[in-house]
Each structure stands twice: as structure tokens, then as C-alpha cells.
Amino acid sequence: MSLVRVTDLTVEFGGLRAVDGLSFTLERGAALALVGESGSGKSTVASALLGLHHGTGARVGGSIEVAGTDVQAASDGELRRLRGAKAAMVFQDPLSSLDPYYAIGDQIAEVYRVHTRGSRRAARARAVEVLDRVGIPDSPRRSRSRPHEFSGGMRQRALIAMALACEPELLIADEPTTALDVTVQAQILDLLHTLREETGMGLLLVTHDVGVAAESVDDVLVMRHGRVVEQGPVVGVLGAPAQPYTRELLSAVPRVDAVRAPSQVSDEVVLEASGLRREFGRGKRAVTAVDDVTLTVHRGETLGVVGESGSGKTTLGRMLVGLLEPTAGEVRHDGHARVGVNPAVQMVFQDPVSSLNPRRSVGESIADPLRARGERDEGRIRERVTELLERVGLEGAHYQRYPHEFSGGQRQRVGIARALAADPRVIVCDEPVSALDVTTQAQVVALLGELQRELGLALVFVAHDLAVVRQVSDRVAVMRRGRIIETGPADEVYDHPRDPYTRQLLAAVPALDPEAAARRRAARRELASA
Amino acid sequence: MNGFGGFLMRRTIGTLATLLAISVIVYVVFYVTPGNVAQITCGPRCSPEQVHQVAQQLHLDDPLYVRYWHFLQGLVAGQDYSTGTSVEHCSAPCLGLSYQTDQQVLSIILTRLPVSLSLVFGAMVLWLVLGVGTGVLSVWRRGRLTERVLTGLTLAGWATPVFVIGLVLMIVVCGELQLLPFPQYVKFTDDPEQWAWNLLLPWLSLALIESASFARMTRASMLETLAEDHIRTFRAYGVGERSIVGRHALRGALAPVIALNANNFGSAVGGAVLTETLFGLPGLGQELVHAVSVVDLPVVVGMVLVIGFFVVLANAVADVLYAVADRRVVLT
Numbered sequence: 001m002s003l004v005r006v007t008d009l010t011v012e013f014g015g016l017r018a019v020d021g022l023s024f025t026l027e028r029g030a031a032l033a034l035v036g037e038s039g040s041g042k043s044t045v046a047s048a049l050l051g052l053h054h055g056t057g058a059r060v061g062g063s064i065e066v067a068g069t070d071v072q073a074a075s076d077g078e079l080r081r082l083r084g085a086k087a088a089m090v091f092q093d094p095l096s097s098l099d100p101y102y103a104i105g106d107q108i109a110e111v112y113r114v115h116t117r118g119s120r121r122a123a124r125a126r127a128v129e130v131l132d133r134v135g136i137p138d139s140p141r142r143s144r145s146r147p148h149e150f151s152g153g154m155r156q157r158a159l160i161a162m163a164l165a166c167e168p169e170l171l172i173a174d175e176p177t178t179a180l181d182v183t184v185q186a187q188i189l190d191l192l193h194t195l196r197e198e199t200g201m202g203l204l205l206v207t208h209d210v211g212v213a214a215e216s217v218d219d220v221l222v223m224r225h226g227r228v229v230e231q232g233p234v235v236g237v238l239g240a241p242a243q244p245y246t247r248e249l250l251s252a253v254p255r256v257d258a259v260r261a262p263s264q265v266s267d268e269v270v271l272e273a274s275g276l277r278r279e280f281g282r283g284k285r286a287v288t289a290v291d292d293v294t295l296t297v298h299r300g301e302t303l304g305v306v307g308e309s310g311s312g313k314t315t316l317g318r319m320l321v322g323l324l325e326p327t328a329g330e331v332r333h334d335g336h337a338r339v340g341v342n343p344a345v346q347m348v349f350q351d352p353v354s355s356l357n358p359r360r361s362v363g364e365s366i367a368d369p370l371r372a373r374g375e376r377d378e379g380r381i382r383e384r385v386t387e388l389l390e391r392v393g394l395e396g397a398h399y400q401r402y403p404h405e406f407s408g409g410q411r412q413r414v415g416i417a418r419a420l421a422a423d424p425r426v427i428v429c430d431e432p433v434s435a436l437d438v439t440t441q442a443q444v445v446a447l448l449g450e451l452q453r454e455l456g457l458a459l460v461f462v463a464h465d466l467a468v469v470r471q472v473s474d475r476v477a478v479m480r481r482g483r484i485i486e487t488g489p490a491d492e493v494y495d496h497p498r499d500p501y502t503r504q505l506l507a508a509v510p511a512l513d514p515e516a517a518a519r520r521r522a523a524r525r526e527l528a529s530a
Numbered sequence: 531m532n533g534f535g536g537f538l539m540r541r542t543i544g545t546l547a548t549l550l551a552i553s554v555i556v557y558v559v560f561y562v563t564p565g566n567v568a569q570i571t572c573g574p575r576c577s578p579e580q581v582h583q584v585a586q587q588l589h590l591d592d593p594l595y596v597r598y599w600h601f602l603q604g605l606v607a608g609q610d611y612s613t614g615t616s617v618e619h620c621s622a623p624c625l626g627l628s629y630q631t632d633q634q635v636l637s638i639i640l641t642r643l644p645v646s647l648s649l650v651f652g653a654m655v656l657w658l659v660l661g662v663g664t665g666v667l668s669v670w671r672r673g674r675l676t677e678r679v680l681t682g683l684t685l686a687g688w689a690t691p692v693f694v695i696g697l698v699l700m701i702v703v704c705g706e707l708q709l710l711p712f713p714q715y716v717k718f719t720d721d722p723e724q725w726a727w728n729l730l731l732p733w734l735s736l737a738l739i740e741s742a743s744f745a746r747m748t749r750a751s752m753l754e755t756l757a758e759d760h761i762r763t764f765r766a767y768g769v770g771e772r773s774i775v776g777r778h779a780l781r782g783a784l785a786p787v788i789a790l791n792a793n794n795f796g797s798a799v800g801g802a803v804l805t806e807t808l809f810g811l812p813g814l815g816q817e818l819v820h821a822v823s824v825v826d827l828p829v830v831v832g833m834v835l836v837i838g839f840f841v842v843l844a845n846a847v848a849d850v851l852y853a854v855a856d857r858r859v860v861l862t
Contacts, residue, residue, distance in 0.1 A: 079768070084769075088767065089767075093759060097760055101782065110773070114767070162767065
């Protein structure tokens, strides 16, 4: 009997069909990835397996069988006995997925007691045991910590520990590493791999990241608009995709080993920073976010700044634009020292949703920099905004529309148009594509490249994704703990990294080729034990 | 300075500054308020000479800053007051003498404060139990008849004036059923049992009104918490609804309840005028209203300072409770 058997599953929310005629099986001990872009219905499927749509007003059709339970026909009590005991779920954002008010050990113990009716003491002991199992150091003491006292990676380990508490037959992991840094992601994926080897539990991995899937599973199911596009062994589907959409998806994934055609870089320095330093807080609580950073950006060039969360890359970007004053050091623009914001250096922000005012039309948002420069002629403003909208691949008629009417990629295009409005010479892009799907990401990256060639822009591209940074950058600076630890031409840094940290970062990037992934996993184990 | 000691010190300094500012504002407001204070104090049948004498005696003709300076002096060092026939010494901290009765303001407050605190403390316990209980129940039974009935009741409670509930309670419980005597304030130190029996109806009528807003607040913030991701986690792990509502959602909803409670407690100490009047309780609120109507400045200032003190105190306690309820909160 299969561990999971889903036949002709449909899920409808109101009039919207999120999942449409999906069928698949997962054998005991096997691993399957549901891969798709946002809105493909992959998370909806994951929730349906645990009957989480019961009582939410969603209409679920077809049949779902998980670990011998008919989820569609099961009573509330039967569903509760399935959830956590036979099939456990790990969620994307480990901070919001744990109750902030209770100790982590208590939360795991609570879940354990629900299913085993064991004593409080036994449940607590079990919590410490599973926390230890997922690699939380000093687990008896750390089990008394609240979630906010854990780092992102440790929180995700704690959630996995909760999943392990009752020794489930199936682990459902919904984007388990999306919120994590690349080195932490590799650790969590390796942990899942090891746990699977040891416990023999089945894994259903839900992810938008083809690389993560290639690292972790035997079979893959590519979803789009709630339907199956292609399914089969991971080597076959990712190695020789049969469907055009799968091919499109794969080609959009940035490769960390791809060499890029260089930009036309001139010798003219448009932006330089020397000895930049920024502290937050005072006294004993002072944190140095950026420490002694010196860099130059030439006309027509892209400088990639790559680093993990907390490395200071965003703080650096903000200082370059003038949104933050440096504690020490200076930013020079075209050879002049600069204080405050300057129209010649613009910024594109990470989150295209929150960086646009939801109550103003996108045209008005794009017109802001023009008005700030003193343009008063409404006709000219209108004309320029229309031109900008068309330039970034939108329509002039979009002037009156509001941000919520656009998709994520379109909103980021609006953000780029707004940055262009001031005729900048430099654009600092802070994680401009990290909130976007890979195919959209590829389009936005292509747009930035086009604009750069056409307008001779210099770009500072701040991102955590090593592959994206390689795809766009002429030169790369690797940041760690506020300092640039390695800098140089992109090909050199990626192909011949000198700093051990850069090497560690590059080793953690998921490979698209499953065989390569297995090799790299072995290499990481060596790196870790060394 | 960090930690709890630092928090206490910063709070104490902040409280003193707030109270000083309040006293200045009250002085200025009364100074610019039209009306002849000496005439009001002396009474309608006073001759112009008598009125003039009263004005002199009360220093009403002095400039504002001189009068305020006297007030501060009294507060720090004590003050001697001439009442026409004798000189009365008022030792520090002296809040002055009532224009009306020549009684020391501090002693007026000290006789009335226990009444107000008795009323508000008891009512607070009741409104927390009733309000939070109703909120939890209506969340637990959400979408069913129970919730709709409770929502209707709390809305009605919110809209009903306290004297209506109080009167109905008194007529039914004391009049018709004769279960309790008509309330009369008995000191706690004299007879704790009688104290409680006599305060039962005032507590109930104040609490019933207040509990409505607690029920609404509890319900709203629990529903908000229920929509959060960590609730989904526990659902996905088979944790039952009782534990999800009673343990996880309620805990997440505590912070706004604590805040609301601090606010309501603080304002009820001096603001439960209707309840006090209805049940004949000689509390602060009643006295304050009377003092304002006869422009008895020292009494008003003293009262306002005491009430302000309790508002600030209630909020400081709330901040400590926040930090206890949510470990992420750092006291500053």
C-alpha cells in the first residue's frame, strides 16, 4: 500500500480552482517534490493531505489517502490522530510557525502528549531528545528557550524536531528552506536527508526552487495552474524535461557556474565609498553593521554585493544611496563628497508590495521623483511617466492603476521605472528579485541588463542568491559580518574563491543535477567534519 | 542603568514629571476660567467686603506663578494657613486646604481613596473574569448561536448606562427579592464581610458595563491570533480546538487586555462618579465633581494628582505584566 495516494484532487476556493485534477502516489520511504511557481497550487495540495481545508469553506474533490487514512471521509478526531502522528508538516517561516509565548520544548511536548497521552515529564524528555536529534546543541537547556531566542536555522530545526516527535511515516515540508540563508539551507536539507535515511519516513517536499528539489528527492512533480505539467524521476524530469514549461522553468533558474558576457565598462568612476562604517545602538548594545568598506563603481558596470542575512549588505546599500548616514567614512559621487540623498543614485527595493504606496496609483508613485526635482508641468510629467512605463515593459495606460492590480514582477517593474524617473547614473538594487518566481526573476534581471546597456547605468546589485549575483555582475564583493572579505571579477571569485567562507557559500548552493548534488553533499560533510 | 531597577527609576522620574505637568495645567485652566472664585467660595449672600477678604485670605489676587509657587512650597516643606480665626499648620506633603471647608486636602483624599479603591479593585476582578470569559467563550463557540447571543449581550452591555443597570439591580435584588440590604459603605477594616456584601451590587453594575469592552477586545484579538501562522502549526499537528483557543490564542490576546485594563482601572479610580453617586459611596469621583462645581482649586488639584498617580501606576504595572506575558518585551 502506498503511503500517499491522491486521485483526481480538486480544491476550489470560492470560484477559484487552485488544484485541478491532480493525481500522484508516494511510496513508503520515498521522496517526492512538488515544484511550481507561486499560485501553482502546490501548498494547497500539501494542506489537503492533512485535511487542513476542512471547515475553511474550500471545496475539496477527489480522493486522498495518507498512511491508511481516507482524509476526505475522516472525522475531525480521525484527522487529529493523523496530523502530527502519522504525517507531520514543516512550514516555510519558522519564526511565525512557532508560538512566540511558549518555550520550544513545551510546544514539542504538547504535540507529543496530544498523540501519546504520556506524562508531562515523558513528553518533556521526548522534546529534549528530538531537539538533540536535529542538532540543537545543549538541548536540555535550549528547550526552555522561546522561539525568538533561536536563529532562523535553529527554529527550522526545532520545527523539524516537532515533526519527528511522534515518529511519523510521512514528513510534509512546505518550502522548508525558503526563509533561510544558503549555508543554513544546505544544513537543513542535509538534515532532512539524514533523517530520511535513518527513520525511513517518506518525504513530500513543496518548493519553488528546482535546485532544492534536485538536492533532496527521488521523484518530482512539476505543477502549474493547479495541474500536473510533468512528473517522474528527478533525473529524468530535470535532466531531460519533456514539457516546454519545465524547460522554460529550468532555463530561467540562474546557474552559479554560468559565465556571463561582460558589460561595456568605462574607466569613469561614478560612485565610490571609502572606509564606510555604520553602527546601530549605543554603548554595550552597539552593533557594527558595516565595518570599513571601500568600493568603487564604474559607469556601465554591475557590482554584485553578496552575503547572508545580517552581513550588512542592505545597510551598505542604504548608505550608498544616502538613506543612512555613515558613522565614519564617506560616499563620493562623481568625485564629490555627498551628504543626504542625491537624484543621481536611486534605489530599487526588495519587496515590490510594501515599497509602493497602496493608496496611490503607480503613475503617481513614478511621478514622485519628477515632482521632487521641481517639475510642475502636468503634461510633461504624464508624458515622461508614460515613457518610463513603456520602457520597463508596462503600458502607458497603467498610469491610473493601483499596485494591487499588478503581479509581483510588474510591481518590481514599477519600482524600476520610479528609480529611472530621476535620470540616475547609479541604481542600487537591494534584493530586487528575491521575492519573485524564477521565470519573473529572469525577466526582471534581463530588463535591468537592457537598461544598463542602453543608458550606461552603473548597478549595485545587493542579493543573497549567489547564482543571481553571478548572472548579473561584472565584479563581486562578498560580505560577512559587515566587512568585504573577498572582491574581484565575478568569474574569478566564483571559479577560484580564495576565502574559505566564499568556498563554503558556493558549496552550499543547491545543484540542479541530482548526481552533482549528491557529490556536493558528501563534500559538505567533509567540510563540516574538517 | 538596565534591568528592573533602571526601569523603576526611569518610571518614577517620569511619573513625577507627569504629575508636575498635570498640576501646572490644572492651575492654568482654573486661572483662565471665568467666574469670581471668591464670590463662589464666600456664598451668594456675602457683601463685597467679605468677598474681598476671602480673596485676600485665599491669595486669589496673587499672580498665577506666585500661587503655584506656594503650592509647590506646601508640597515640599509644608505650609501654615490662616483660616481667619486661627492658624492651621499643614505639614508636608501639603496639598493645601479646601476653599470650602478649610479641611486639609490630603485628609479629604485619604478618607475617600479607600472607598474608590475598594470599588474599583473588586469591580476589576469581576470585569476581568466576566469580560475575558465571555470573549473566550464566544471565540470557542464562534459561528454558533452562543456566539451570536454573547455578541448581542455585550453590545447591549456596552450601550447601557451604568445607572440603568445599577438601578435595576438595586430594585430587583434589594427591593423586590430583599436578598441584600440597600448598599451602604462599610470600611474593610471594620467588617470585611459586610464590606463585601455592601459593595457587591456596585461591583456588579460597574463590572457589567466594563466587561463588555473586555469581551469585545478579547474576542477581536483572539480571532486575530487565530489567523496567525503558529496556530496553523498546532492545527496541523492534531492539537485540539480547546487547547488552541484556551492556550495559544488566549495567550496571544493577553497584551491588549492588559493595556485596556490599565486604562480602565486608572480612569475608574476617579471616574466612577455615576456608580458612586447611585450607591451613595463617598468616593473620589463624587468629591471631584463637587469640587469642580464650586471651583475648589486645592481639592481639584489634589484629586487630579492622586488620580493621575493611579493612572500612571496602573500603566507601569501593565508594562511589567507585558514583559511577564511576552518574553520578547524588554522593559525600558
